Amino acid sequence: MGTEPTATDQDRLVTVTLDPNTITSINPDEVHEWRIAIYDLLEDNSFKPARVSAEGPYALHMSIIGNYILLDVRNPETFQPIAAHYLSLTPFRRLIRDYFRIRDAYYEAIRSAQPFQIETVDMARRGMHNEAAELLRTRLDNKIILDLNTARRLFTLICAVQPYASRIDEATSELPTVLFVCSMNSVRSPIAAALARQAFPGRVIARSVGVNGGKADQFVHEVMEEVGIDMSVHTPHILDELVANHFDLVITLSDDAPEAVRRKGLEMGALEEWQVADPSLVEGNRALVLDAYRDLRDSLRKRVKTRLETLVI
Known part of the structure; x- marks a missing residue:
């Protein structure tokens, strides 16, 4: 690849999120592996999309579509x-297989092997990582500018998430499709979609969008973590970003959403308007606000489960 790119303080990732529709796991060990890989990548990286005028830092949203990883670079604030x-x-493919083979051998060596054996496996691991990193940089040439260490960490994250890809082709899938829409896609609609996926894993395609763009909400992360759902993977999306144009059911969760959905001209089996309070408007101390978010979560959990049971056979 030649010389390393010259990075600035702006040329870096500060947020990495995963598409919960295409990267799925309910195994806490697997989710922990994703989190460690994301943490390592964010801790030290040099990353910049090529041929764009936008300045960093950047957010990266990853999804798996068929045989492809989609690297979706975004503004981390908006x-x-x-x-x-x-x-x-x-x-x-070969490098991903080698990654898991060498990783397992390394863990086994740590437990029982002599120091020279550990060093031998570790050298093989570093060599494989370097080869993968160089290939990654080559494949992203003129698309994303990243140094070797960042490429190594990004390859580790790709290895961590790709075995758990659902690889659902929404264009041909016969699974029922549900879209939740609220104002900002920060609180109500992502909570509802996440609860739908938890209640009916692999049996429904549940997406969420906002009328306008929002920001990630830490209170959402906290109250959903309590019920075993990792919302740190969520990136807010807006209606205009939707690729799919047909949904079996569209559920709006804010006053401005129904008209926005109609303007979008989506093909829908049904449109339902749910009156749902926005807990981000609650004023008071931290405990009071968290309780409002929990009330929303628990009420949506019951309502979503009851309503979607009629769609899922």
């Missing part, structure tokens, strides 16, 4: 799209 690139997994 989550407005900056650049998106499809990365084929085919050239990485």
